[in-house]
Amino acid sequence: MNHYPLWKNLLILSVVLVGLLFALPNLFPQDPSVLVTGTRNNPVNDASAAEIAASMENAGVPVKGIETLPDDKLLVRFKTPSEQLRGGEVMARTLADRYNSALATAPDLPGWLEALGAQPMFLGLDLRGGIHVLIDVDMDAAVDQALERYAGDIRTELRKQKIRYLTITRDDGRVAVRFKAEETRDEAEKLIRREFRDLTVETGRDGGDWFVYGGLPPQLQEEVKDFALEQNITTLRNRVNALGVAEPIIQRQGERRIIVQLPGAQDPARLKELLGATATLEYRLVDTEHDVRDALDGRVPVGAALYRERDGQPILLKRRVIVTGDQITDASAGFDQQSGSPAVFVNLDGQGARRMRNVTTENVGKPMAVVFIESRTITRMVDGEPVKERQRTEEVISVANILEPFGRRFQTTGLDSSDEAHNLALLLRAGALAAPIEIVEERTIGPSLGQDNIDQGFRSVMIGLLLVVIFMALYYKVFGLVADLVLVVNLVMIVSVLSALQATLTMPGIAGIVLTVGMAVDANVLIFERIREEIRNGSSPQASIHAGYDKALSTIVDANITTLIAAVVLFSFGTGPIKGFAVTLFIGILTSMFTAILGSRALINLIYGGRRVKKLAI
Amino acid sequence: MSHLQILKDLDIDFMGKRYVAAAASGGLLLLFLLSMLFRGFDFGLDFTGGTVIELGYSEPVEVVDVSATLSDGGFPEAVVQHFGSRTDILIRLPPVEEGEAQSAQRSDEVVRVLRQDAVGEIELRRVEFVGPQVGEELREQGGLAVLFALIGILIYVAVRFEWRFALGAVAALVHDVIFTIGIFSIFQIEFDLTVLAAVLAVIGYSLNDTIVVFDRIRENFRKMRKGDVIEVCNRSINQTLSRTIITSGTTLLVLLALYFLGGEAIAGFSLALIIGVVVGTYSTIYIATAMAVWLGVSRQDLLAPPPVKEGEVLDDRP
Numbered sequence: 001m002n003h004y005p006l007w008k009n010l011l012i013l014s015v016v017l018v019g020l021l022f023a024l025p026n027l028f029p030q031d032p033s034v035l036v037t038g039t040r041n042n043p044v045n046d047a048s049a050a051e052i053a054a055s056m057e058n059a060g061v062p063v064k065g066i067e068t069l070p071d072d073k074l075l076v077r078f079k080t081p082s083e084q085l086r087g088g089e090v091m092a093r094t095l096a097d098r099y100n101s102a103l104a105t106a107p108d109l110p111g112w113l114e115a116l117g118a119q120p121m122f123l124g125l126d127l128r129g130g131i132h133v134l135i136d137v138d139m140d141a142a143v144d145q146a147l148e149r150y151a152g153d154i155r156t157e158l159r160k161q162k163i164r165y166l167t168i169t170r171d172d173g174r175v176a177v178r179f180k181a182e183e184t185r186d187e188a189e190k191l192i193r194r195e196f197r198d199l200t201v202e203t204g205r206d207g208g209d210w211f212v213y214g215g216l217p218p219q220l221q222e223e224v225k226d227f228a229l230e231q232n233i234t235t236l237r238n239r240v241n242a243l244g245v246a247e248p249i250i251q252r253q254g255e256r257r258i259i260v261q262l263p264g265a266q267d268p269a270r271l272k273e274l275l276g277a278t279a280t281l282e283y284r285l286v287d288t289e290h291d292v293r294d295a296l297d298g299r300v301p302v303g304a305a306l307y308r309e310r311d312g313q314p315i316l317l318k319r320r321v322i323v324t325g326d327q328i329t330d331a332s333a334g335f336d337q338q339s340g341s342p343a344v345f346v347n348l349d350g351q352g353a354r355r356m357r358n359v360t361t362e363n364v365g366k367p368m369a370v371v372f373i374e375s376r377t378i379t380r381m382v383d384g385e386p387v388k389e390r391q392r393t394e395e396v397i398s399v400a401n402i403l404e405p406f407g408r409r410f411q412t413t414g415l416d417s418s419d420e421a422h423n424l425a426l427l428l429r430a431g432a433l434a435a436p437i438e439i440v441e442e443r444t445i446g447p448s449l450g451q452d453n454i455d456q457g458f459r460s461v462m463i464g465l466l467l468v469v470i471f472m473a474l475y476y477k478v479f480g481l482v483a484d485l486v487l488v489v490n491l492v493m494i495v496s497v498l499s500a501l502q503a504t505l506t507m508p509g510i511a512g513i514v515l516t517v518g519m520a521v522d523a524n525v526l527i528f529e530r531i532r533e534e535i536r537n538g539s540s541p542q543a544s545i546h547a548g549y550d551k552a553l554s555t556i557v558d559a560n561i562t563t564l565i566a567a568v569v570l571f572s573f574g575t576g577p578i579k580g581f582a583v584t585l586f587i588g589i590l591t592s593m594f595t596a597i598l599g600s601r602a603l604i605n606l607i608y609g610g611r612r613v614k615k616l617a618i
Numbered sequence: 619m620s621h622l623q624i625l626k627d628l629d630i631d632f633m634g635k636r637y638v639a640a641a642a643s644g645g646l647l648l649l650f651l652l653s654m655l656f657r658g659f660d661f662g663l664d665f666t667g668g669t670v671i672e673l674g675y676s677e678p679v680e681v682v683d684v685s686a687t688l689s690d691g692g693f694p695e696a697v698v699q700h701f702g703s704r705t706d707i708l709i710r711l712p713p714v715e716e717g718e719a720q721s722a723q724r725s726d727e728v729v730r731v732l733r734q735d736a737v738g739e740i741e742l743r744r745v746e747f748v749g750p751q752v753g754e755e756l757r758e759q760g761g762l763a764v765l766f767a768l769i770g771i772l773i774y775v776a777v778r779f780e781w782r783f784a785l786g787a788v789a790a791l792v793h794d795v796i797f798t799i800g801i802f803s804i805f806q807i808e809f810d811l812t813v814l815a816a817v818l819a820v821i822g823y824s825l826n827d828t829i830v831v832f833d834r835i836r837e838n839f840r841k842m843r844k845g846d847v848i849e850v851c852n853r854s855i856n857q858t859l860s861r862t863i864i865t866s867g868t869t870l871l872v873l874l875a876l877y878f879l880g881g882e883a884i885a886g887f888s889l890a891l892i893i894g895v896v897v898g899t900y901s902t903i904y905i906a907t908a909m910a911v912w913l914g915v916s917r918q919d920l921l922a923p924p925p926v927k928e929g930e931v932l933d934d935r936p
Contacts, residue, residue, distance in 0.1 A: 126883075133722070134752065268745055269726035276722075439722035440749035448674065449743045456881040463879060464872035471868060508812055511884050514876050515819060515891065518869035519826070522861075525868075526830065529861040555833040558778060559826040565770040566822030570815060573763035578815045585819065 002545050002609035004602050012602050015594070016489055023496035025113060025120040030105040031064060032084035034091055035246045036074040042098040044074045052076060055094050061087045075106055092244070103264060104246030121499045124506035124580055127454050129447035130263040131271055135236070135437050137256050138388060142228035142435035143221055144170065150199065150214060151175045157195055163188045166209065174215035175199075185210035225255070231434035233258055238430035239274050258437075268444045276439060278375045279427045280325030281346070281412065285359070286367040286399060287316040307371065309396045310414070317369050317396070322359045325373075327352030331428035333421040336413050342421035343413045346428065353408040361405040370412050372397045372424075375436060390436060457510035464514050465491065468521055476528050478617035482603045483524040486595040490520050493591040494584065503587075506580030516588025522559070523596035526552040531618055541613040549601055556597065560589050628856045632903050633848045633911065639904035643793065650800025659803050662810030662886075663746055665760075667753035669711040669725050670746045676738035678704040684732065691731030693724075702882070706743070713750060722747050760814045764795060767821050775825075779832055780919050786909035787828045790901040794824045797897045798890050812887040820894025823869070827862060827898055828906045834858050835907070839917050847916060851907050866899045 004012075036052065038044040049066045052074065056063045064077040076091070078084040084103060091101040107120050125132050147170050154175060155168050165188065166178040177192075179185040185203065189212045193201050199214040216224065233250060240248045240260060249261040265271060287304040292314050295306045304316050330347040348356060360368070375392040398414030415421045445453075469487065472480035494513055498505055531548030539547060567589065570582035608616065663670050681698050684707055688696040693711065701708035711724055725745045733740050748756075768788055776784035798820055802809050834854035842850055870892065877888035 136749075136751070266742070268742075269723075269729070272722055272726065438749075439747075440752045442722050442725070442745060442747040444742065444745035446674070446741060446743040448741065449672070453881065453883065456879060460876045460879040464875035467871040467875065468868045471871065475864070507883055508815060508887065511812075511876060511880065511887055514872050514880075515869070518872035519823070519865075521868050522826070522865040525861050525864045529858075529864075533857070551837075555830050558833060559829045562771055562774060562825040562829060563822035565774060566767050566818050566825075569763055569767040569770060570818050573759050573766070574815065578811060581812075581815045581819075585822075 002542055002605050004605050004609075009602055009606075012598055016493075016599070019489070019493045019496040021113075021116070021496075022118050022500045023492045025107055025109055025118045025499060026495060028107050028109055028120070030120075031077040031079075031108050032081045033075055033077040033104050033106045034084060034088045035102045035104040036076065036091065036095065037100045037102070038072045038098075043072050044068070044099060048099070049074055052091065052095070055090060056087055059086070059090045061090060063087065075104075077106060077108075100241065100244055102244045102246040105264075119499060119502065121495065121505045122502045123450075123454075124504045124509070125261055125263060125443065125450075126445050126507045127450050127457075127505065128263055129266070129445050129450035130261065131265045131268050132259070132261045132441075132443040133268075133272065133275065133439050134253070134441035135232075135258040135260060135275065136440045137229055137232055137258065138390075138436045138438065139225045139228065139256050140388075141390065142225055143173070143216065145435065146216065146224045147173070147175055150196065150216075154192060154196070154214065157191065158188060161191055163191065174213045177212045177214070179210045179212070182210050185212060188212055228435040229256065229258070231431075232437060235431045235433050236260060236275060239426065240271075242426050242430065243271065243274065257440075264447070266446065268442060272439055272442070274423075274426070276437060277423070277427055278373075278433055278436065279424055280373050280432050281328070281344075281424075281428065282324050282371040282373060283322040283356070284317040284320070284369050284371060285322065285363060286369050287318050288366065290316055292316050307369070307394060307396045309399070310416075315369065315396055315399065317371070322368070323348060323352045323356050325428060325432050327355075328428045331425040333418065333425040334411075335418070336411065339413065341413050342415045342418040343411045344415065344421050344425050344428070345409065345411045347409050356406045360402050364402050364404065367399050367401050369396045370398045370414065371395070388438070453507050457507060461491075461510060461514050461517070465517055468517060472521060472524075476524075476618055478607065479524075479528050479531070479604070482600050482607070483521060483528070483596075485603065486524070486599040487517065487520055489599060490588075490592050490595040491517065493595060494588050497587045497591065498584070503583050504580055505584070508578065509580035509584040512581040512584030513588060516585060516592055519563070520588065520592035520596055523552075523556045523592060524600055526556055527596075527600070528618060531616070535616065535618075541608065541616045544616065545604060545608060549597070553597065556593070560593055564589055628859055629852075630856060630859075631852060632855050633852050633908065636904060636908040636911070640908065643901075643904065647793065647796055647800075650796055650803065653800060653803045654796075657803055657806065659799070659809045660806045661757075662808045662813075663710075663748050663753075664811040665753050665757045665809070666713045667748045667750040668713040669709075669728075669748075670744070671709040671711075671725050671728055671742075672701055672744035673707045673709070673729070673732065674741040674743045675705045675707065675736065676740075679707060679736075681707070684709070687732060687735045688728065691728075691735075693728060693731070696728065713753070722749070756811065760811075763814075763818060764821070767818055768792070771821070771825055775829070775832075779836065780915065782910045782913040782915040782919065783832050783906075785913060786906040787825060787832070789909045790828055790898075790906035791821050791824055793901045793905045794820055794894055794897050797901075798893045801893055802886075802890070807889065808886055810886060812884060813890045816887045816890035816894065819891060820898060823891075823895060824898030824901060827865075827902045830861065831855055831858050831902050831907060832910075835910075847911055850917075851911060855903055855907065862899055862902070866895050869895050 036044055046068070049068065053063060053066060061083055062079060064079050067075045069075055076087065078087055088101060088103050095101060109118070151168050151170055154177060158165050163184055166180060168175065168177050177188060179188060189201060189203055192199070192212055192214060196214060198217070198220055200217050202213045202215070204211045204213060229252060233252060236258060237250050240250060240262065243265070245262045245265045247263055249259065251259050253259050260275065262271065287301070290301040290304060295301065295304070295316055296314055300306055303319050305319050307315050307317050309315055327349050328346050329349045332345050334343055334345055335341065336343040371394050373392065373394045375390055398412060415424065465487070469484045472483045474480065476483060491513070494516065527548050530552045531544045534544035534547045535541070564586065567582050567586040571579055571586065574582055681700060685696070685698045688698065688709070695712055697710040697712070699708050700706060709728060711728070725747055729742060768791060771791065772784050772788045775787045795817055798817055799809070802813065831854055834857055835851055838850045838854050842853070845853070873888050873892050873895065877885060877892060880888060
């Protein structure tokens, strides 16, 4: 009686050993290091490693080692954080034009452990420090923009077919085209139905006018929103990569949110400025045929719009845009050769270059203006409800006469500072945001606070564990010691599963572990109390052990499943910190069932099983 | 037997006092509900929206000075306090008023204003900003989470046991939730996201306890041929009492360690769980069991064979 077959003991043992193995990386120290990533034209290779080694030696910064990682990356390890900082600075200075470098930490694992894919736990931002922002994408604006594009296309198409319309407006989530006569309306309807198959086309009559309405069907709206979100993620990723942070996390959350997490980053102001920025450029011809003063009096001529220059001077520009920021494929900051003022060098895509050449060829000698556009979204409370509001500023940063036709590449001046030129170049390069965004949540944790949290968390886990261990040993003697051992194994298993899954460990996650420690003994308490009862009822020691485990089992399973339900609900409803708690609670319950039921039974069997026992030390 | 035991062969008439307990619970619940209604909660940043900034100064600073600097810098509404030590400062920017704009950039502005004016270095230890719409969503999601957890549990217990037990268990859970958050309301302790997580953990814990007692009641109904419902329940509670106390005790040990050593960030979390563990133990007896008795649970309801007997799976071999 009370004997596990060999295979069962071996199975339990091997699970525990695998657990130990995957928990092992957490014991190794973390090297302060710098992660070097190649860019499109400059992949990193052995030569770059040699180059870095040489430049470190020149600067007198000792390097612990340089490794090539998969995905075109180099890891440069240092012995101390201060050497890491100095080394990082040197690399940023010497390699900035070709590679991106970012401060990181890397565990110093022996090769065989690394080969197994074992890694230490992935710490959340509250433990390692860093910036977390939650970004809301303005989906209504994305749909509006799509409608605006359709309105433009319809206008072009009607003109091409010489169909006379009165106005084209956006109203109530659709494009409304107004006509004077029914016949033209019907003709236009046919055309729109033929050319814009993905729109839902309706007709109507309002007063004396005839209308064709083009709306976005729900499915198309979803596509537009989805595209805007994905496009924004790409753009944000490009922008974040320019910051030089190792392991940035940029992911979609739900239908309209994006999470950006930068471990170790410490300048939230710069990040937010960069993420939220929507700066872009537009090139327009200056309207020289009309007088600005008329426009100032409120009589803006048709086909023109009133702008202001940076110094506040009013200026009239043609409504038609020559080139927009979307058509810029590359941009870099520099200085104008002649004046030495900050400039942005811009490359256009094929379509943009063609248009630019055509327009500038026709307008040699006339002035052209560069408009700098910036917009941001803020939320205001109106009648207790949050309402989004868009603010858009458009400034003319430079006006110059077209001396000769422009091609694919040219420069733009008129920027305030070289910082502004740098930022603008970065934003143009990273691409425009497909829809306006707003930061709706930020959590920044400084590195020292992160370390404090780790220390406090670790200490409370240890002390809580110690108290429970002492109590169990005193109260249940040998059985208590068995419970203590499996409790420690349970803790190792939790750490190991967290490491293997690379689930994020947060401060509430540590609380979850602490709570599991408290609750994990419950299973053993249930079993041991049962065994005591059986003994009191006069059963033999062996029969008591058997009956104790047997009878307590369904209770333990029922009790744990209900806690699992709570953990799953927490996980699916929670955000960041709460999810962390739910994950450790969930893992803790599963591992504790394994260790407290199977593990403790195996040990008790080894101690008491298969022999005559007069008395149990319980 | 020679083993150490806290409680020996008890025979306390728990069920006999169930009306007294019901009256006491009812009175307290009423008090808590009134407090929630009239005093409300001291909701944390997570639910109200707003900004919290924690700064570490290299030199000790006075709250009034920081306040004055912020006031001059355009933040008269900022609430400044020391946090832990005289070099640590916590600044709260209240959630937006009607018509005012709220943005994530306000914290940057605050830090900039203070750094301009400071003598020594200022380290940015923590910034938390929650926009008004996110706060509202979190409140909504939190309520839904509690609701769904209760429904899930109701279904599970109804399937595994019986509907009277399920109702009893859920009544006990509702009792525990109201009790825990009621104390947060009466004493106006800050209620943030981690406290909400704790409330959900309390649901899990309290139910754990209830299930253990129900399990025993079911078993005893089958075993004890004599004895009425009250006797069976009393017997079951007495039999499981030492386990109840030991488990609550060890859990409380750990929670106390967490409360006193875990730091400011999870103090509210630990407190909610400490309340929950104590109340959860009580409610198992006087709410869950008493309710099942009151609903008329009887021997016949539980005599059907149990749905699954997991015990067989793990049985040992000769």
